[in-house]
Amino acid sequence: MLRYLVLLLISQLVQGDFQCPPGFTAITSKCIQVITVNSPHSAAVSKCSDLGGKLVSIHNAIDNNGVINAANGVTNPLWIGLKCAASQASSCFWDDNTGSAGTYNNFVKGWPMTDIGSCVYMSVTGKNAGQWLSGDCDAMILSYVCETNPIDPGNTGCGDYQFGDKCYFPYAYELDETDSRVVCQQTCADLVSIHSMDENKYINTLFGANSPAYIRIGAANVGGNTYVWFDGTPFDFSNIGLSNAQLGSCMSMSMQNDLVKQGQWISSHCETTLPFVCSRRKSVICTATTPVPTQTPLQCTSPFIYEGNGTFFSPGYPNTYEGQANTCNYILYVPSMATVAVNFPIFNLDATSRVDLYNQIEDTKPFITLYGTVNPKLWFNSTTNTMRMVFRTSGDQAGQIFRWQAKFQPSYPGGFTGLPPVTVTPDPYNPSGCNATALYAPGTITSQNYPNLYPNYSECRYLLSTAGGYRVHLNFQNVDTEQCCDIIVVRDGPNLSSRELGRVSGHYPPNAQQFTSTSNQMLVTFSSDSAGQATGFSANFEAV
Ligand SMILES: *[C@@H]1O[C@H](CO)[C@@H](O)[C@H](O)[C@H]1NC(C)=O
Ligand SMILES: *[C@@H]1O[C@H](CO)[C@@H](O)[C@H](O)[C@H]1NC(C)=O
Ligand SMILES: *[C@@H]1O[C@H](CO)[C@@H](O)[C@H](O)[C@H]1NC(C)=O
Ligand SMILES: *[C@@H]1O[C@H](CO)[C@@H](O)[C@H](O)[C@H]1NC(C)=O
Ligand SMILES: *[C@@H]1O[C@H](CO)[C@@H](O)[C@H](O)[C@H]1NC(C)=O
Numbered sequence: 001m002l003r004y005l006v007l008l009l010i011s012q013l014v015q016g017d018f019q020c021p022p023g024f025t026a027i028t029s030k031c032i033q034v035i036t037v038n039s040p041h042s043a044a045v046s047k048c049s050d051l052g053g054k055l056v057s058i059h060n061a062i063d064n065n066g067v068i069n070a071a072n073g074v075t076n077p078l079w080i081g082l083k084c085a086a087s088q089a090s091s092c093f094w095d096d097n098t099g100s101a102g103t104y105n106n107f108v109k110g111w112p113m114t115d116i117g118s119c120v121y122m123s124v125t126g127k128n129a130g131q132w133l134s135g136d137c138d139a140m141i142l143s144y145v146c147e148t149n150p151i152d153p154g155n156t157g158c159g160d161y162q163f164g165d166k167c168y169f170p171y172a173y174e175l176d177e178t179d180s181r182v183v184c185q186q187t188c189a190d191l192v193s194i195h196s197m198d199e200n201k202y203i204n205t206l207f208g209a210n211s212p213a214y215i216r217i218g219a220a221n222v223g224g225n226t227y228v229w230f231d232g233t234p235f236d237f238s239n240i241g242l243s244n245a246q247l248g249s250c251m252s253m254s255m256q257n258d259l260v261k262q263g264q265w266i267s268s269h270c271e272t273t274l275p276f277v278c279s280r281r282k283s284v285i286c287t288a289t290t291p292v293p294t295q296t297p298l299q300c301t302s303p304f305i306y307e308g309n310g311t312f313f314s315p316g317y318p319n320t321y322e323g324q325a326n327t328c329n330y331i332l333y334v335p336s337m338a339t340v341a342v343n344f345p346i347f348n349l350d351a352t353s354r355v356d357l358y359n360q361i362e363d364t365k366p367f368i369t370l371y372g373t374v375n376p377k378l379w380f381n382s383t384t385n386t387m388r389m390v391f392r393t394s395g396d397q398a399g400q401i402f403r404w405q406a407k408f409q410p411s412y413p414g415g416f417t418g419l420p421p422v423t424v425t426p427d428p429y430n431p432s433g434c435n436a437t438a439l440y441a442p443g444t445i446t447s448q449n450y451p452n453l454y455p456n457y458s459e460c461r462y463l464l465s466t467a468g469g470y471r472v473h474l475n476f477q478n479v480d481t482e483q484c485c486d487i488i489v490v491r492d493g494p495n496l497s498s499r500e501l502g503r504v505s506g507h508y509p510p511n512a513q514q515f516t517s518t519s520n521q522m523l524v525t526f527s528s529d530s531a532g533q534a535t536g537f538s539a540n541f542e543a544v
């Protein structure tokens with residue numbers, strides 16, 4: 001009887017009472033789409049985002065099976081929305097902030113292995129079908145699975161503010177033009193455009209009694225008396241009170257009688273941070289969920305994982321974080337060639353609170369601890385491409401507005417002048433460099449077990465990189481492989497679609513085989529078959 005009930009429950013869940021956007025299939029409570037365009041991890045993330053979703057997160061065996069069923073016929077493994085900071089499931093976190101894979105995961109025994117990479121993919125064929133493995137985010141080119149929310153009929157996500165055929169989204173926190181447009185895009189909107197005096201009046205009421213002095217609107221002066229709306233609609237109405245290029249080319253609306261009358265528009269610098277309003281047509285069905293970064297959690301539960309660049313805030317911002325007592329963890333990722341740079345345009349902590357910054361996720365000692373106030377011009381840079389930031393507060397402070405705003409972005413070291421960047425010593429646990437996340441010039445790569453016999457069915461990728469504008473030069477010191485079948489392929493770029501510079505197999509003396517990339521990355525692969533083992537190869541690479 002119990003089993004029957006469970007089955008009934010599962011079948012109800014699977015059928016679900018919801019509809020998915022075109023192209024997506026329902027599994028339990030979400031909609032997924034398997035995409036067989038082979039991509040590095042970052043391209044998969046951005047394609048899912050274009051589709052109004054993100055890479056799939058999987059929290060139970062039913063969803064895991066649902067993904068495998070949807071991938072019927074697909075042979076290339078699938079990226080999923082999980083990233084690991086260390087080689088244990090509890091250090092892997094879902095992209096959608098639903099926590100770690102400590103509670104449910106389906107890793108192959110002994111995995112994850114972050115030496116290979118911090119991203120995670122699902123195998124779809126063979127004995128590991130449905131199981132998860134670690135992959136190199138940049139070097140591996142895989143299929144992937146996006147998920148998005150079901151369409152909720154009768155609610156297009158338009159929210160509480162509607163006028164005519166448009167929806168409006170007022171934001172009380174302050175951002176510049178670029179960042180505010182990123183926030184608008186999270187609800188498929190853009191900075192507000194205004195087409196009548198009635199609409200102008202409506203927008204002027206959106207902030208109620210707590211109205212700021214000025215808000216950002218989506219107009220810009222593009223020279224002379226010409227203005228445009230960022231959302232592309234015609235500039236068929238204007239309520240300009242003061243336009244002056246000296247004050248900036250973006251426009252804001254006055255919310256009270258001040259320099260201009262209430263409701264009138266005034267020039268302001270695009271870099272000035274202001275509260276803002278987004279709008280879109282009601283007919284746009286927006287299934288996008290709020291992607292990170294740039295968001296204000298009310299409470300911190302699981303860690304927030306932010307990738308690329310962006311702005312984020314203390315809990316409850318723009319109000320004080322008072323009352324929030326959880327520790328907030330933020331994991332910031334930038335491309336593997338860069339380090340993470342963080343700065344705080346706004347920073348005002350009470351005496352019981354602090355912010356710790358760590359050079360990498362695994363560190364237990366912060367490289368700096370920030371108290372009180374911080375100069376908004378200062379940047380704090382990690383030494384790796386992941387930074388952990390922890391905000392600790394006791395939650396019982398009162399009286400003042402205590403809050404912070406953080407910005408992060410990649411910082412590229414080296415630049416294009418000076419001496420070629422120097423090494424990272426070989427990893428003692430992986431001396432061959434096989435499948436290492438990234439190898440920086442100068443260095444040496446070899447086949448596995450070199451100078452002993454390489455294994456049967458060896459399959460290795462070596463992503464060779466230099467910082468900045470240098471190229472990679474690869475020089476084979478020794479080559480000894482089975483001529484027909486155990487082949488080294490050298491590519492001019494970071495992935496398997498990059499142009500081949502050459503193939504090497506058989507026997508060569510030192511310096512007989514040399515290759516130079518045209519950019520700062522080169523991918524070398526080596527694969528062996530089931531027979532004809534030999535000692536393999538050793539090759540030096542350097543920045544030129
Ligand atoms: C391979 O790398 C090149 C150069 O970075 C990039 O332009 C291309 O999109 C990548 N191809 C795939 C399939 O990701
Ligand atoms: C931030 O990311 C966006 C989208 O990936 C990109 O267009 C923009 O150039 C980035 N900005 C910086 C400062 O890196
Ligand atoms: C830190 O990052 C900032 C912003 O990217 C950059 O301007 C600065 O030069 C970096 N500082 C160091 C020491 O790398
Ligand atoms: C290296 O990665 C490839 C897939 O990218 C995998 O098939 C191979 O088994 C890996 N090699 C080792 C030694 O882990
Ligand atoms: C590789 O395969 C050959 C022939 O199939 C076998 O003789 C040899 O022992 C295998 N080597 C290893 C290391 O398994």
